[in-house]
Amino acid sequence: MSRVELRGxxxxxxxxxxxxxxxxxxxxxxxxxxxxxxxxxxxxxxxxAALAGLLPDDSGEAAGTVRIDxxxxxxxxxxxxxxxxxxxxxxxxxxxxxxxxxxxxxQLVMARSGDDVAFGLENRGVPAAAIWPRVSDxxxxxxxxxxxxxxxxxxSGGEAQRLALAGVLALRPGLLLLDEPTANxxxxxxxxxxxxxxxxxxxxxxxxxxxxxVAEALPLVDRVVVLEPGGGIRADGxxxxxxxxxxxxxxxxxxxxxxxxxPPLKAGAPAAGxxxxxxxxxxxxxxxxxxxxxxxxxxxxxxxxxxxxxxxxxxxxxxxxxxxGGQVTAFGDPRPPxxxxxxxxxxxxxxxxxxxxxxxxxxxxxxxxxxxxRRLRRGDAEIRETVDALLDRLRLTRLAExxxxxxSGGEAxxxxxxxxxxxxxxxxxxxxxTFGQDRRTWIELVTLLAxxxxxxxxxxxxxxxDEFVRTLADRTFSxxxxxxxxxxxxxxx
Amino acid sequence: MSFALQPVADPAAPLARRNPVAKFAAALLFALPLVxxxxxxxxxxxxxxxxxxxxxFGVRYAVLARRAWPLLLAAASVLVTxxxxxxxxSGRLLVDLGPFxxxxxxxxxxxxxxxxxxxxxxxxxxxxxxxxPTDLADALVQNAKAPARFAVGALAAxxxxxxxxxEWQMLTLARRARGVDTxxxxxxxxxxxxxxxxxxxxxxxxxxxxxxxxxxAVPRTYARRQVFSKxxxxxxxxxxxxxxxxxxxxVLTGQFRPITA
Numbered sequence: 133m134s135r136v137e138l139r140g141x142x143x144x145x146x147x148x149x150x151x152x153x154x155x156x157x158x159x160x161x162x163x164x165x166x167x168x169x170x171x172x173x174x175x176x177x178x179x180x181a182a183l184a185g186l187l188p189d190d191s192g193e194a195a196g197t198v199r200i201d202x203x204x205x206x207x208x209x210x211x212x213x214x215x216x217x218x219x220x221x222x223x224x225x226x227x228x229x230x231x232x233x234x235x236x237x238x239q240l241v242m243a244r245s246g247d248d249v250a251f252g253l254e255n256r257g258v259p260a261a262a263i264w265p266r267v268s269d270x271x272x273x274x275x276x277x278x279x280x281x282x283x284x285x286x287x288s289g290g291e292a293q294r295l296a297l298a299g300v301l302a303l304r305p306g307l308l309l310l311d312e313p314t315a316n317x318x319x320x321x322x323x324x325x326x327x328x329x330x331x332x333x334x335x336x337x338x339x340x341x342x343x344x345x346v347a348e349a350l351p352l353v354d355r356v357v358v359l360e361p362g363g364g365i366r367a368d369g370x371x372x373x374x375x376x377x378x379x380x381x382x383x384x385x386x387x388x389x390x391x392x393x394x395p396p397l398k399a400g401a402p403a404a405g406x407x408x409x410x411x412x413x414x415x416x417x418x419x420x421x422x423x424x425x426x427x428x429x430x431x432x433x434x435x436x437x438x439x440x441x442x443x444x445x446x447x448x449x450x451x452x453x454x455x456x457g458g459q460v461t462a463f464g465d466p467r468p469p470x471x472x473x474x475x476x477x478x479x480x481x482x483x484x485x486x487x488x489x490x491x492x493x494x495x496x497x498x499x500x501x502x503x504x505x506r507r508l509r510r511g512d513a514e515i516r517e518t519v520d521a522l523l524d525r526l527r528l529t530r531l532a533e534x535x536x537x538x539x540s541g542g543e544a545x546x547x548x549x550x551x552x553x554x555x556x557x558x559x560x561x562x563x564x565x566t567f568g569q570d571r572r573t574w575i576e577l578v579t580l581l582a583x584x585x586x587x588x589x590x591x592x593x594x595x596x597x598d599e600f601v602r603t604l605a606d607r608t609f610s611x612x613x614x615x616x617x618x619x620x621x622x623x624x625x
Numbered sequence: 626m627s628f629a630l631q632p633v634a635d636p637a638a639p640l641a642r643r644n645p646v647a648k649f650a651a652a653l654l655f656a657l658p659l660v661x662x663x664x665x666x667x668x669x670x671x672x673x674x675x676x677x678x679x680x681x682f683g684v685r686y687a688v689l690a691r692r693a694w695p696l697l698l699a700a701a702s703v704l705v706t707x708x709x710x711x712x713x714x715s716g717r718l719l720v721d722l723g724p725f726x727x728x729x730x731x732x733x734x735x736x737x738x739x740x741x742x743x744x745x746x747x748x749x750x751x752x753x754x755x756x757x758p759t760d761l762a763d764a765l766v767q768n769a770k771a772p773a774r775f776a777v778g779a780l781a782a783x784x785x786x787x788x789x790x791x792e793w794q795m796l797t798l799a800r801r802a803r804g805v806d807t808x809x810x811x812x813x814x815x816x817x818x819x820x821x822x823x824x825x826x827x828x829x830x831x832x833x834x835x836x837x838x839x840x841x842a843v844p845r846t847y848a849r850r851q852v853f854s855k856x857x858x859x860x861x862x863x864x865x866x867x868x869x870x871x872x873x874x875x876v877l878t879g880q881f882r883p884i885t886a
Contacts, residue, residue: 184836231836237788238829241781241839243759250848251777255838263848285787299837452798478804489822490792490799493814507804537821551803 134229134306134338136160136183140196142363143178143187152178154195155363160355165339167349167371170359171385172540172570176342179359180309183340184231200229200307230305234312236292239299245287246271246280249299256303270302271295274328288438290321294328301332310341314348315568318438318596322348344570346375347390358382386542386572393599394575397582399606403427407559407590408449408469408481412458418444421458424609428558431581431591433601436611442594443486443563445611449592450483450561462559475507482552484562488544491551492536497528500536500547504555522550525580542573549577553584560584562593566600578604633692634755638683640860641755645764647857648756651864652748658868659744662875663882665737668744670871675747682755692754696746700739707735758783764851774840781834785826792822 142154153175160166168176181187182198185206198205233239242248249267258266267280274294278287287295293313300308310329314322329352333339343349356374360366367374375382375389383392409425419441426432426449436442447453448460451469460468463480472480485491494500501519510518523529526546531539536547545565552560565581566574581591582604595601601608634641640648659671679689690697708727716730762780765771796815805811834840875881 186832186836233829233833235826235829237785238826239833240784241777241830241834241837243757243780243784247759247848251834251839252837254845254848255841255843257843257846260846260848260850263846267848285784296833303837447798450802452801474801474804478802481802483799483802485795485799485802487795489818490795491803492818493800493803493805504804555804 134201135162136307136338136340137199138179138196139199141179141182141198142195143175143182144193145178146190146192148192151175151195151363152192153359153363156196156359156365158357158365158368160338160340163335163338164355165333165353166341167346167353167356168340168342168359169344169346169356169382169387170366171361171382171387171572172542174359174361176359177311180231180311180340180342183307184229184309186231205229228303228305229307229309230300230303231309231311232293232297232300232313234315236287236289236296236316239296240284240292243284244280245276245278245282245284245295248284248295249280249302252299252303266302267298270298273301273332274298275331276328288321288324289317290324293317293321293325297325297328297332305337307338307340310339310343312342312344314343314345319598320438326352344386345388347388350390383571386570388571392571394578394603396603397578398604399430399585401429403430403590403606404588408460408462410445410449410455410458410460413445413448413455413460414457415441415444415448415453416456419448419455422611423458426559426590426592428588428590429585430606431585431593431604433605433608434592434594434611435596435601435608440611442611446483446561446563446592446594449481449559451477451481452483478504478555478557479508480557481559481561482555482557484548484552484560484565486563486567488548489537491548495535496532497534497536497539497547498523498532500551501554504551508555518554522554526550527576542569545569545573546576549580558588559590560592562591564595564597565593566595566597574600633684633688635683636755636757638681638755640678640681641683643860644768644851644853644857645752645756645761646768646851647853647860648752649761651860652752654861655864655868656745656748658872659741661884662872663737663884664875664880665733665740666878666880667871667875668737668740670874671744671868672740672747674867674871675744675751679751682751684751684754689750689754693747693750696743696750700742703738703742704735707731707738711735759849760851763847763849764853767847767851768853773845777839778834781830782827785823785830788826789819789823792819 136159138156138158141156142151144151156179168179170176178187183200183205185204187194240248241251246264246267249270250263253263253266271280274297276291276294276298278291284292284295297313313329314325317325326348333352339352341349341352350371353371356367356369356371357365358367358374358378367378379389379392383389404427406425406427411423412421413419413423414421422445424432434442434445444453448455448470451460451462451472454470460470462469465472469477469481492500493503498519501522502515505515505518523532526549528543528547528550531543536544539547549562549565560581565577569577578600581593585591585606593600636642655671659667676686679686708731709725711731711734713730713734714726714728716728716733718726718728719732720727758780762776765776766773793815796818797811800811800815872881
């Protein structure tokens with residue numbers, strides 16, 4: 133069990149002018165369970181990294197003090213080993229700090245699940261005989277359903293994240309830090325992880341969670357701390373008290389506070405003309421036969437469980453992948469989209485990938501937007517006009533000269549959508565466009581897509597996001613059942 | 626890529642379950658002396674020995690043939706190159722293809738090279754086919770005293786390899802969606818994007834390993850024990866004896882052609 137004490141804490145990353153976080157005074161008592169909130173860029177992850185002892189002295193400038201049970205974090209992290217090394221208390225519960233990050237892929241080290249949990253114990257010098265009982269104990273606590281020999285490469289995202297949690301719990305930390313542990317997961321995977329966290333929770337461990345989907349974290353915590361961007365703490369207290377006073381402001385800043393929804397944005401009229409049609413399309417084992425069509429002026433959402441082939445379908449509709457069976461026709465062209473020239477394709481169908489960075493081909497945000505129009509041999513003046521309009525529309529003007537790879541998650545997502553819009557394609561195909569976005573970017577995206585639809589574009593979005601479907605979808609196609617649903621009720625306008 | 630490195634052998638076979646470091650040492654000690662000679666007899670004998678012990682490693686011949694296809698490809702290209710470009714066209718003329726006179730001398734040289742290629746590469750193929758990467762890392766640390774930072778770090782990086790293939794495909798598709806070349810001209814940009822992604826993942830992985838106390842001042846313990854027993858020593862000694870026997874046979878029959886001559 134650990135007590136955390138921050139006095140005037142601040143951190144500035146090397147080479148940055150602005151402080152990532154500063155002037156934080158905060159005390160967290162033994163066994164408290166805290167949700168740490170704040171808009172993007174308020175320094176939540178930096179604070180967790182500091183507590184985990186992961187900010188080396190040479191990687192930036194520190195201010196104030198951080199103490200965990202009176203120790204500096206990097207000492208506290210190793211304390212299961214270092215102070216216990218001599219005293220023989222090695223690996224006793226309630227000492228040290230453990231942290232679980234977002235990305236399940238880059239937290240697992242070993243090829244077999246049991247070995248991965250054992251990895252941390254080996255590092256802390258736990259005697260071999262004590263390792264395996266602790267491994268199975270940790271796996272039981274998080275509800276890991278497989279034997280210890282299960283390949284870590286064969287786990288789903290949610291299962292991998294549960295395993296990462298077990299790897300941390302096996303070290304019996306007094307302070308457990310969770311840095312958006314479900315942000316990279318689909319709803320089913322996120323549920324697995326939340327269940328794992330809830331199961332393994334005990335009174336011995338102090339818990340700090342960073343999570344911008346508040347509803348998901350609330351059952352786990354008894355105190356909410358809100359960081360103020362620019363420095364200090366804005367609010368601190370019981371969840372209901374904090375949200376009553378600051379809920380609307382947090383929602384406006386992008387935090388997913390429960391009870392703040394936006395009204396549906398449905399099409400005013402039925403779809404006009406058919407733009408693309410898939411007939412009994414299959415892709416090997418990845419996609420079972422699918423038939424669907426999409427028309428101008430409608431938003432079609434494609435939902436379904438993991439592995440149903442949603443992303444594959446998006447690639448086929450986007451003219452990027454050749455179907456192995458069935459056919460795709462679009463824009464009245466006798467040739468299927470995957471046989472079109474790249475320049476033809478980009479003028480007709482815009483694809484937005486799940487990972488925005490996959491789409492970036494230049495070193496400047498403004499250049500990125502000019503790529504498509506230039507390939508279509510548009511005039512210089514027209515290109516400049518398009519680029520400026522898109523920068524403005526997606527709030528990227530300030531970043532026109534920045535390297536796309538340096539953008540934040542929300543900025544990168546907005547840019548990837550803007551690149552697809554630059555050639556003004558009539559059909560937009562998006563793969564999980566709202567995945568991992570804060571509420572502010574989410575609302576911007578949804579509003580933008582609604583506007584594009586009302587201007588006569590067709591939008592196909594593959595998504596796990598129920599809220600997105602509720603707000604925007606005119607029709608929805610469920611890939612698991614492979615049947616086109618009835619049109620959803622339309623907005624009368 | 627990683628697919629080709631996964632073990633395919635029956636792990637209970639008498640030599641497959643020997644210590645990975647012993648297997649590597651044996652492979653190295655057996656194959657290296659073969660480099661000293663240019664005659665075709667030495668690699669032929671070595672190859673015969675290798676194929677004879679193969680069942681003891683639990684690898685079936687059909688599986689080995691599938692696994693060794695890059696070697697077959699290399700062998701074929703050696704043959705073609707030599708037939709086309711060999712300077713030494715001595716010996717009896719077998720087939721006359723105008724400028725490419727295929728003589729017995731050309732064929733013997735080509736055959737010798739192909740046999741060398743197989744004889745030297747095969748022990749390595751066998752070791753990888755019978756060794757689990759985790760066991761190898763464990764044995765390197767515990768028996769060969771390799772730093773854990775290197776062995777376990779490489780093992781962790783190894784886990785991320787399969788992601789690269791999938792990412793390459795997505796990058797190529799994403800570029801087509803942007804209306805940009807996906808052919809050979811797009812290669813540097815895709816490679817760069819892949820590198821950026823790989824570096825990011827590598828950094829995140831390193832931080833996660835750090836957070837779990839990797840490479841700290843504390844001496845590590847071992848959850849899995851790798852033992853180096855008498856049997857492992859015997860395997861190494863056996864490899865040395867066999868390679869010595871092969872070379873001795875060549876020397877005694879007068880076929881030995883040292884590489885220095």
